[in-house]
Amino acid sequence: MKIAVVFGGVSFEHEISIVSSIAMKDVLSDELVYIFLDENRDFYHIPTNTIKSKLFSSGEYKKCDKVTISKNGFFKKAGLLGKDKPIDFDVVLNLSHGGDGEDGILSSVLEFFNIPFIAPRTEACVVSSNKFLTKGYASSVDVKTIDYKYYTKGDSVTVDTFPVIVKPVRLGSSIGVAIVKTQEELDYSLDVAYEFDNAIIIEPFISGVKEYNLAGTKVNGEFKFSIIEEPQKTEFLDFDKKYLDFSRTSKAVEVDLGEELNAKVKDAFEKIYNNLFEGSIIRCDFFIVDNEVYLNEINSIPGSMANYLFSNFDTLFKSVATSLPRKKHIPVTYEYVNKIHASKGK
Amino acid sequence: MKIAVVFGGVSFEHEISIVSSIAMKDVLSDELVYIFLDENRDFYHIPTNTIKSKLFSSGEYKKCDKVTISKNGFFKKAGLLGKDKPIDFDVVLNLSHGGDGEDGILSSVLEFFNIPFIAPRTEACVVSSNKFLTKGYASSVDVKTIDYKYYTKGDSVTVDTFPVIVKPVRLGSSIGVAIVKTQEELDYSLDVAYEFDNAIIIEPFISGVKEYNLAGTKVNGEFKFSIIEEPQKTEFLDFDKKYLDFSRTSKAVEVDLGEELNAKVKDAFEKIYNNLFEGSIIRCDFFIVDNEVYLNEINSIPGSMANYLFSNFDTLFKSVATSLPRKKHIPVTYEYVNKIHASKGK
Structure with missing residues (x-):
């Protein structure tokens, strides 16, 4: 091909x-x-x-x-x-x-x-590229996410318990994102976030939370998963680190979360993917807190297509390329225009 | 212009x-x-x-x-x-x-x-054209919608209490929509709905529910509302009726719901519109049940732009046309590529 x-x-x-x-x-x-x-x-x-x-x-x-x-x-x-x-x-x-x-x-x-x-088709892009819409979508398909508050420019923001993480709703790769530990830092972080977007979300920052990545796709009705990886990270992935990640081609190391959690992570992935994401290979990043799986984010076009998470990326890619979703044929008719012209006699 | x-x-x-x-x-x-x-x-x-x-x-x-x-x-x-x-x-x-x-x-x-x-820009189109995503979005912005169940092709469907209303998630103008009163009618209505889409929602059908339409927009940070109309309807608006509605230019009759409900309807509209829908004139269709306002649907490009709901449509239209949202400038830089080349010495 x-x-x-x-x-x-x-x-x-x-x-x-x-x-x-x-x-x-x-x-x-x-x-x-x-x-x-x-x-x-x-x-x-x-x-x-x-x-x-x-x-x-x-x-x-x-x-x-x-x-x-x-x-x-x-x-x-x-x-x-x-x-x-x-x-x-x-x-x-x-x-x-x-x-x-x-x-x-x-x-x-x-x-x-x-x-x-x-x-991903347009709808799937939209729900994954806007963190606020991701939260709503995840909730609709019964996948947990970390609690959050949503603000638009001009709203007054109150934070009861620090630290929190401030995120512009529309950007990936941690751009404009800040971990905020004190009230003093908050105003500055809001200014930075609003430089990039007119809407933000604020979540509690859970120090040391375990993050796990799973990529996958669906080919002819069947899910194909990558390994689950626990990515190396500092406090959170900054742009420099992510930049290097995007050129990654060496294989990742699989982590085994045990039968129950492995299944929970895959189940959450299926709920997110099904069926809005057909035609794409995506990577979902999850948190695990007290044995519960939380969606952190959907990477609808993951860095280097998350090739490093798959043992058979080349083969998988070909199978996706040859089984893309077809758009339903929409017939354009003039039934009503004709009916009206007939009844008007012209 | x-x-x-x-x-x-x-x-x-x-x-x-x-x-x-x-x-x-x-x-x-x-x-x-x-x-x-x-x-x-x-x-x-x-x-x-x-x-x-x-x-x-x-x-x-x-x-x-x-x-x-x-x-x-x-x-x-x-x-x-x-x-x-x-x-x-x-x-x-x-x-x-x-x-x-x-x-x-x-x-x-x-x-x-x-x-x-x-x-509406892309995001707003997506959340309003897909009824499942509309439900999730409405819930995220704290606007009530009628309870529903979401199914994709192949799921087994059980209905406890009839009548229900079966809707393909992606079509407007009541296409593929059916009110289903018995178990026998259900299979047929599912076949029809799946003719048009691979996902559906099923809601309880509330006979005689009051529907109210409100159109509006936001110009330079300020909401501009139409009158509230109670549209004439049969059991539900079918395609023929809607077709005539789309060519409507004669003024609608205002309905007064009383101060509290008028405010509730406008408040729900603002929550939906703000700020995903900037740059558009939309019509929201609401149900009122027991003094509570429920969003039925968002018409992101309403028939004949809902001109008949506004006393000053021509003026309003001009003010929207001259205050369209500007996309933030996104600078394209090569900071990281340059950094890497510098460190590699090439």
Whole structure:
């Protein structure tokens, strides 16, 4: 298969999308076609043999062929009298982390132009990219999350018990997130969070909480899980640490939580995934507190596709790529217009 | 101002979008530019003076100029050597009801191509177009909804107390919805609902429940409400009735629920709207049971923009059009790529 990796995008995670995408060369046996989305929302076709992160930071990518997106694919501009030439690929892998990729914009655009893609569809992007909506969704599908309060810019915020963790609702990779230990720190952390978003959530910060990651997908009605990993972490994952994580290709170490908890984690994953996330490989990050499983966050386009959590990533990826959800055919009819014209006699 | 009305779309509500859009001629004083999205996802520019519903049912619209969407607008194909010509307008009014328009796809596409538009942004479209997500969202913002059970295709369904109302989660205008009075009717209604969607909700059907509609928007931080209407209805609004509703331009009759309930209805509207729905004029449909207000549904792109509920629709529309939310600027940086290259010395 030929996989078009679409990456970059207008996003705080623009550059981790670049390293994440380059990592795909090491873990996928498919032919890769790289399509870069720059900060001006222009697409470029980057030759696979020359791709490296410096190409983008230097602006040199602008020498590559510019492509446009329209019905059924990506196209290279032809000369004056020619016809625009389609880029040849079978399916898109949306690897634009953060804004554009994970907020549903890019999935919608791909859907609109009838381009098959691996990534959550629009609805699933929205519920996972907005932490407030994630909480509501998790609760609807009966998965626990840590208690929280939701505020929008201008609301007065009161915290009874410190420490708390302040998070802008819409950003990933810990951007704008702060652990707040005192009332004095609170105002500053709110200013920082509101720099990034007009809505925030505040949760109690549970020191030393155990975090576990599980990735997975559903192929032809059957769940396929990765191993469960307990990621190494400092107080919480900061952007530098996450950045390195996004280029990860070496295998992770499996943790065994015991039969009951292993099952609980997988059960929570299934409830979250089912069936909004069809067509995607996602990673869910869970906390375990007193033997109960809490969803921390859904990574709808995980760093380097969480390849390092799977023993058979390449095979799994192919099976997802060949069993993407089909949109129901919606017939457009003019039954009522015709009925009205008939009754009006015109 | 010049308003580009984008309508049609791949949707079960394709044709009500047509009548809804034509109704705008009667209620807006702005110059209107009609852009039709057909069932093949091709756009056409329809001259305002010739628009009528028969143009679409007859297929005659295909004689109009085809336009494409790309960065910063809609464009007419130039001749062989010319440059594609932009369609002149100030802001889009997204009036594609149902799929494409209300499910977030079209809002995402407009956002992606940097085209200003009146309609909910992607997140708001998603939470209002999927009834299951609406329930979760309403609960998160502390607005009551009728109890429900959520099922996906293949789940076994048990109903203890009839009558119930069976609804596909993703469709508007009562499509696929059935009131079910007996166990015998249940299987048939499930078959019908699953024809349209792979997920459904089932609610108790409350006979004779009072329904009230309120439309509104927020301009420069201030809520602007319509009157509250008690819509005329049969057992529930069927598609024929709704179809006529979408072309409505004559003023509705205000109902006074008394100070306390009027305030409760507006309070529920504010909680729903704030601040996910900025940039849009929406209509919320509420039930009142035992003096409590329950959200029935959010019409994120209401039929004929609910113009008939406002005394000053034209003025209100202009104020929304000139105060659309701006997306925060997201700077794309290469801080980490540069740091890594510096440390590697290359």
